[in-house]
Amino acid sequence: MLREMVNKLPASEKKIAEFIIESPQEAISYTAQELGERSQTSGAAVIRLCKSLGLNGLQELKLRVAGDLQKTYEVGYRDISPNEPLESILKKMTTNSIQALSETADIINFEELQKAADALFHARSIHFFGVGSSAIIAQDAQQKFLRINKHVTTFSDVHMAAMLAANATEEDVVFGISFSGKTTEVTKVLELANQTGAKTISLTSYGQSPVSNRASINLFSSASRESVFRSGATSSRLAQLHVIDILFMSVATMQYEESIERLDQTRAAIDFIQGNEEKNKGSKK
The missing domain is CATH 3.40.50.10490 (Glucose-6-phosphate isomerase like protein; domain 1)
Incomplete structure (x- = not known):
């Protein structure tokens, strides 16, 4: 979230975001006032940053940063290079996909x-x-x-x-x-x-x-x-x-029971259409 939002933020909030990105382990140990001082802004700017990120406060921001520090997936989306080997393309695209899904789960507001x-x-x-x-x-x-x-x-x-x-x-x-x-x-x-x-x-x-x-x-x-x-x-x-x-x-x-019934009906409808197509192919032969 911080990397995506950093260039969209007001100047003071941007300075805080950049500090957290550069020193996440250090940032999660600070109070709002301390984080403001370290980033040469203010405690009020820290609170505004949390609001800009759609978070409930500094504690939620710190929990998210701490959670990211525990993750083992490779950070950073990677593009392909000229004449990239297929094995490397497979690895890069899989890594990108896993990261996209993981990040999406992290930022969903329930x-x-x-x-x-x-x-x-x-x-x-x-x-x-x-x-x-x-x-x-x-x-x-x-x-x-x-x-x-x-x-x-x-x-x-x-x-x-x-x-x-x-x-x-x-x-x-x-x-x-x-x-x-x-x-x-x-x-x-x-x-x-x-x-x-x-x-x-x-x-x-x-x-x-x-x-x-x-x-x-x-x-x-x-x-x-x-x-x-x-x-x-x-x-x-x-x-x-x-x-x-x-x-x-x-x-x-x-609508669990209705959904099961509807899914069965739509599956049967597709089978019916495909079955008719097979019959038509057979009659033409």
């Missing part, structure tokens, strides 16, 4: 996650929207929630998404997905949804952004960094898919 699950569970209709690689996440969310009989739509076409948002009601959920949090189309679709009174949820990388600021419920995935060959994009996509999976399982368990 209160916001519960609000999102409740909103999706009670929604009359759910409209997922993303652009580019985030559109793939939206499509994945659609097929998952359709399997448990939720009324779900997703359109990568912004005009279609705008029409849906404009006609949404307070019984509906509009779910905007943008890793950067700066996608103009997603921001505007959420603005439209807010005007109609629909519940709005965002899924972005960690930190405040135009997209998260337009949503009433904010979910964050790992703040993996982009790189030359966009291996960050593969890690961020996996992290976003992970959040969608968590939401799907949360809603499914809230």
